[in-house]
Amino acid sequence: MSEPNVSAAVSPAPTFSEALPKIPMDWAPLLLVPVLALLMLPLVGSFPTWVTLTIAGLAMGMMIFIMASGLTLVFGLMDVLNFGHGAFVSVGAFAATLVLLPLRGWVEADSVLLNLGVVGLAIVVAMLVTGVLGWAFERLIVMPVYGQHLKQILITMGGMIVAEQMITVIWGPEQIPLPLPETFRGALIFGDAAIEKYRLIAVAVGLAVFVTMFLVLNRTKIGLLIRAGVENGEMVEALGYRIRRLFVGVFVAGSALAGLGGVMWGLYKETLTAAMGSEIMVMVFIVIIIGGLGSVGGCFLGAVLVALVANYTGFLIPKLALASNILLMVAILLWRPQGLYAVVKR
């Protein structure tokens, strides 16, 4: 063990060798995104196409991040594998229709203010519904199977099937259109490159969610407790905090975020199906595994990488598009078996 540090602190005359060691920052995963993007530029060939593909990838990555962020924390904090997380995505999107369809006039109005207002209201409703649903889901479905992974997988998948069927019962089996508000449509033209407005909005919302989560996790006591709990929940309890309350809070917040992701994803596709949540879950799981289970930063990077790779391969080698996520996951796990940012566990 490196006792020199200690004696250095005690001794009155510090010398050069006793200076504080630098904290090594793990840059390599962060560099993956720009390196990947730049490598693809010559392959794609056309700069405007490359810009479009990259922005589309970033937008999709942000939406996946919003959907996945809660799940990775739930796993990190309580070791709970929630295969039903996708239900909150679907329910969130359908809950948004409760606002967006009756207030169609606001959606179709050529007014940024009305459009923002109606989408904001839809998001609030969707997050409230999925938050409450998450709370019930945790009580009824997850709590009885703490510590039992196989049962968790089975029962949370069951929960998702029930949720999807409920959507079908309420909204019918048909696809439902979810029109994008008037002023969110269209593209901004930069030189030869066209960038869809909604993609920029998605990137902005995703960044806002990430920055907020980052600040909460680093600057607030609750956030520090969550990070401490991910590492060693037992010790958090021994310090006098109820980890269970923290967990319920994280579960509810994560469900509400999945609901937000569902609204954004629904507006992006402009049609809703009950299975949209379960369909995106494969990608969400790949993202949180790539990122390192329990790591929000890793989840963010993983989401951006997965979406970019999917977009680039979809353009360059369409036949490989479906397999690209799996290949990316294999490559990253070969490099870092615990994911990009491994989370220390007790």
Added chain:
Amino acid sequence: MSELLLELSGVHTHIGQYHILQGVDLAVPKGGLTVLLGRNGAGKTTTLRTIMGLWQASAGSVRFEGRDIAAVKTPDIAQAGIAYVPESMAIFSDLTVRENLYLAARQGEMDEKRLDWIFGFFPALKKFWNYPAGNLSGGQKQMVAIARAIVEPRKLILIDEPTKGLAPAIIQGMIAAFKELKATDTTILLVEQNFNFVRSLGDTVAVMDDGRVVHAGTMAELSEDRDLQQKLLGLSMDAHQ
């Protein structure tokens, strides 16, 4: 003997199907330092974890200030005034030293004066204040773990083998800290295999073997009586001399 702060009587603890504690009787007098000795696997850590509610006692009572806490949940036991320094230290490596201590301070803000007092024993903590605790050396991590337990006044501190693998210089700082804590009326239950380290510190002593307390008495008595030491500590003594 003086008033008891903590008293275990007939405590049994099962871990899975294993019957680990088999009727532990342990008395911890208020304001003193009680040393829990015993060879590897005797059940010392299990005893501390049972007190903390991290394992559930299957029989017997754990009285803290007269109240039976055997069925109380860990956070409430901590709130009642018991702090725990586990054998593994369990510092939060992703958090800075400051954040580790900040979470241990349940009142909200940390008391500057008390921090300075702690830095007096463990100067490295001040130096590495805003440094991720995971990057510290083993000895420094142990300082974080102990500082976390004393960042606010607690009634009872459970400490599990703090000297394991540490250099003598750090152990001196620890002895100073424990002595001053005793002076502030903090009760300490210290698990230790290194008899020479606790000889000067302990007031009372209990020796465990095979999930039971096989000897309890004063430290003075045990450190006088070489025959008793031989009999009780046998191998673990020789290993440390």
